[in-house]
Amino acid sequence: MLEKITELPNDKKIAGVHCIPIMDNGDIVMAWDKEEKVLTTIGGRLERKETLDEALDRELMEEVGLVAGKERHPIASWYWESTDTYTVWMLAKVDHFVPSAFDNEKTGYVIFNFATAREMVSLIDGGAGERLEILDMAEASFLQIKW
Numbered sequence: 001m002l003e004k005i006t007e008l009p010n011d012k013k014i015a016g017v018h019c020i021p022i023m024d025n026g027d028i029v030m031a032w033d034k035e036e037k038v039l040t041t042i043g044g045r046l047e048r049k050e051t052l053d054e055a056l057d058r059e060l061m062e063e064v065g066l067v068a069g070k071e072r073h074p075i076a077s078w079y080w081e082s083t084d085t086y087t088v089w090m091l092a093k094v095d096h097f098v099p100s101a102f103d104n105e106k107t108g109y110v111i112f113n114f115a116t117a118r119e120m121v122s123l124i125d126g127g128a129g130e131r132l133e134i135l136d137m138a139e140a141s142f143l144q145i146k147w
Helices: 052-064 114-125 130-144
Strands: 002-004 013-022 028-033 038-040 042-045 066-080 085-097 106-112
Touching (some): 002 130, 013 066, 028 042, 028 052, 038 114, 038 130, 042 052, 052 066, 052 085, 052 106, 085 130, 106 114, 114 130
Parallel strands (some): 013 085
Antiparallel strands (some): 002 066, 013 028, 013 042, 028 038, 028 106, 066 085
């Protein structure tokens, strides 16, 4: 189940990390997943001995060629009973982009404001869903953060 958070959970292992990068003007970045045909948050599983920050930095670079600032804010978590682990979502400020070949399942990224992101995700996903909840949580958290 998806839960809004302001601190990282510490009762179970965190096995996955995703991010909603925020541009200086408040726009957000999402990735296009060519296999699932959806706009998605950027992230994935932690690799062996990787820290949360290392995993997030790697995923941002691999999926969309993005370098984020070091200030990150947890906004949501999902507990997976099957593995007894969490996936967490973070907000991070975009530092810059680097050229990317998009050699994996992500074929590009989209930059838009929260309202447009919600509309597009809703149309593509066919209505309500966890991605919309994450966007709502991200926007509420962003409005409280003094960046």
